[in-house]
Amino acid sequence: MLGKALFSPEPRTPEPRHLLQTLKAETRSHHERAERVVRLMSPDLTPSGYRRHLEALYGLYAPWEASLATCLEGRFPELCLAERRKVPLLEEDLRALGHEDASLARLPRHPGLPSLSEVPEALGTLYVLEGATLGGQLILRHLTRHFEGASVGGFAFFRAYGESVGPMWKAFGEALPRACPELALAPRVVRGAQDTFEAFEAWLRESHVDAPSSL
Structure with missing residues (x-):
């Protein structure tokens, strides 16, 4: 769902323009x-x-986005953080699937996400979420075909920015080194991204997404 490349257990300190790579x-x-728990x-x-x-x-994005807003919003306008929020889109999809405000409020949130109080770690999390948006276009195409004619809503979360998904990813890549220009902080951005992937994987496993559930 999110990009792939060679993994090295010892994070390198990159040039700013190479932070995405x-x-x-x-x-x-x-x-x-993390991909293996998304079915x-x-x-x-x-x-x-x-x-x-x-x-x-929803149990991940709600606390993640709240923490990202606290740490980053207003400090880095080039990140366009408000435009990248996915919680309203998840709520739209979940309402189409039978949820109401009361049942949304009862949905469990991840209780122990890594701290996003510092900018480098928050940028690492944002990298994962934006990569998921980019990679989610493949999922969107599958869902559109798979549920053709079914009453499951309009896939707002996976549609995300619509035709602007590519430009929004490019803008994030350009803004990232400006938000983290210090080379010494790059390993913390990497660690923040790794922690985010690990939390994602663990939460979906713990949530038993293959098990029956009710509203």
Whole structure:
């Protein structure tokens, strides 16, 4: 769902313009493990299974986006953080699948996400979330075909920025080194991304997205 490249266990200190490539390389194994718990491409996916995945994602994105806003919003306008929020899109999809405000409020949130109080770690998390948006276009195409004619909503979360998904990713890549210009901080950005992948993988496993659930 999110990009792949050679993984090295010892993060390098990159040139600022190469930070994206370094993140991709240093998180490859984390990404691959996280991908394995996302089963939205399954030919056997049911509407209830799709809903369970979105519920689990909501439990991650709600606290992540709140922390990112606290740490980054207003400090780095070039990141366009408000435009990148996915929680409203998840809420739109979940309402289309039967949730109401009261049931959304009861959905469990991840209780122990890594701290995003510092800029480098927050940028690492944002890298993962934006990469997921880019990679989610493949999932969107599958869901659109798989659920053709079904009443499952409009896939707002995976549609994300619509035709602007590519430009938004490019803008993030250009803004990232400006938000983290100090070379010595790059390994912390990498660690933040790795921790985010690990939290994603663990939460989806713990959420039992293949098990029955009810509103």
